[in-house]
Amino acid sequence: MAKKIKTIIKITIPAGAATPAPPVGTALGPHGLPIMEFVSAFNARTADQRGSLIPAVITVYEDRTFSFITKKPPVAEMIKKAIGREKGSQKPGFEQAGTLTRAQAEEIAKAKMEDLNTDDLNQARLVVEGTARSIEVWEYELSKFEYRISKLETN
Numbered sequence: 001m002a003k004k005i006k007t008i009i010k011i012t013i014p015a016g017a018a019t020p021a022p023p024v025g026t027a028l029g030p031h032g033l034p035i036m037e038f039v040s041a042f043n044a045r046t047a048d049q050r051g052s053l054i055p056a057v058i059t060v061y062e063d064r065t066f067s068f069i070t071k072k073p074p075v076a077e078m079i080k081k082a083i084g085r086e087k088g089s090q091k092p093g094f095e096q097a098g099t100l101t102r103a104q105a106e107e108i109a110k111a112k113m114e115d116l117n118t119d120d121l122n123q124a125r126l127v128v129e130g131t132a133r134s135i136e137v138w139e140y141e142l143s144k145f146e147y148r149i150s151k152l153e154t155n
Contacts, residue, residue: 006061009027009031011055015049045070054072056069078112082104088136095136
């Protein structure tokens with residue numbers, strides 16, 4: 001018989017650097033889970049991805065055991081890494097954070113494909129481009145105005 005699920009916890013933690021301190025301790029503690037067991041398992045699984053934020057989905061069972069899966073880093077993190085920045089624009093709407101080429105957007109889309117809600121590479125690339133625009137990273141080295149015009153012409 002399958003274990004009965006008590007709850008599902010979604011948390012984003014730096015790869016290979018989880019500690020029992022918040023946010024891990026405060027997320028797992030109320031459910032009575034062995035925090036150090038999760039921390040050591042998470043750090044072992046994500047040791048090769050150090051420097052990235054990794055989303056984890058933790059399934060908590062009624063007998064106080066757990067299982068978890070790790071996902072790819074968020075698209076925004078992958079974009080910032082691709083353009084060589086730690087943050088997005090400091091003045092959204094006024095200052096561009098960087099530029100992202102179509103090839104970079106497609107590479108990110110391919111890497112993130114299993115976590116996105118599409119199987120079409122073109123649609124996945126559009127998801128990546130939308131995230132890039134939200135953090136003021138513009139594609140194809142166009143200004144915001146030129147980008148909008150090019151979008152109108154292609155639609």
